[in-house]
């Protein structure tokens with residue numbers, strides 16, 4: 295089986311590459327990644343020499359390059375992780391979110407139609423459902439919850455989902471979509487809440503909590519997300535959406551205090567800062583469909599996963615220090631400059 299994994303130099307995509315190479319050593323994985331600020335080849339260092347793995351630098355929105363790659367490699371399965379993924383950046387500069395997340399998805403699906411594939415899988419997000427009120431803990435996102443987006447990021451992801459469903463209905467493209475809650479774990483870029491707070495706490499820098507810190511996120515350990523995608527692609531029904539999440543709701547303040555406690559740092563490092571515009575209050579996934587249809591259940595409870603993640607950041611300081619210093623962006627030149 296030949297897989298095209300886009301965005302594989304990012305957080306979840308790289309974890310998916312590791313998961314798949316480990317579980318299916320006979321499969322071939324081609325990773326297409328533009329290496330934006332969020333793409334980091336240092337992350338993939340350990341698999342670059344693996345005969346089952348090929349890295350290709352390129353943009354999913356570059357039609358010519360994508361068609362050429364499909365012509366050459368003829369992938370059986372495409373899993374699209376490539377995206378601009380940070381909500382705060384979408385508030386400052388929405389354009390690139392529309393370009394990559396919507397138009398890039400369109401180009402990939404056109405390539406799938408032209409060259410033929412067994413499955414196109416779109417990695418989407420629970421943010422397409424908007425948010426839930428804090429005073430209704432009985433409410434959860436199901437696959438039937440209406441799309442109701444808040445940020446340019448979530449609007450671009452929802453637009454891509456609609457496009458994917460349209461390509462299924464109009465052209466019969468064999469697609470599936472997964473909508474996952476917040477991930478955490480190794481190789482998470484330190485602009486996102488958990489890695490940012492770990493890095494700042496370790497450097498005794500203030501921990502910026504937006505608004506009151508009461509917003510709730512439903513945290514999922516990244517490997518549980520990877521296992522769910524693998525299952526959906528192999529056994530999930532074509533044309534379907536599957537929500538992924540494991541009932542691990544925490545307020546941001548709870549998460550930040552857990553990190554400080556684990557690192558033995560004082561809560562006086564917490565700084566309440568101006569809220570994110572349009573900030574979603576609560577995300578919470580109902581994973582009944584993926585559990586009942588595919589038997590998926592998360593393996594890592596939050597209290598275990600967060601300690602594992604903190605240990606990973608303690609043991610892999612050079613990885614995130616290179617990001618903070620900007621050094622990681624020279625890695626491609628170092629690796630490929632003279633090739």
Ligand code: NAD
Nearest residue numbers: 301303304305306328329330332333353354376377379477
């Ligand atoms: P990330 O920002 O860490 O990684 C994105 C990767 O995509 C990077 O390697 C980047 O270089 C690459 N990329 C960006 N634009 C590209 C382009 N035009 N062409 C090719 N590559 C490009 O993101 P992530 O957190 O790993 O998220 C991966 C996917 O999962 C995204 O689609 C995101 O919407 C979705 N998702 C993320 C979460 C989460 O909690 N992080 C939860 C649910 C869904």
Ligand code: DAU
Nearest residue numbers: 379380381419420421475476485486487502503504509546
């Ligand atoms: O729910 C899935 C989504 O989760 C994904 O689709 C996105 O790609 C991913 O980035 C994530 O979005 P969030 O906006 O929830 O993640 P972020 O880590 O940016 O923020 C988590 C919460 O923490 C959110 O309520 C905002 C808050 N926050 C974040 C940062 C970076 C802070 O309070 N301070 C911060 O410095």
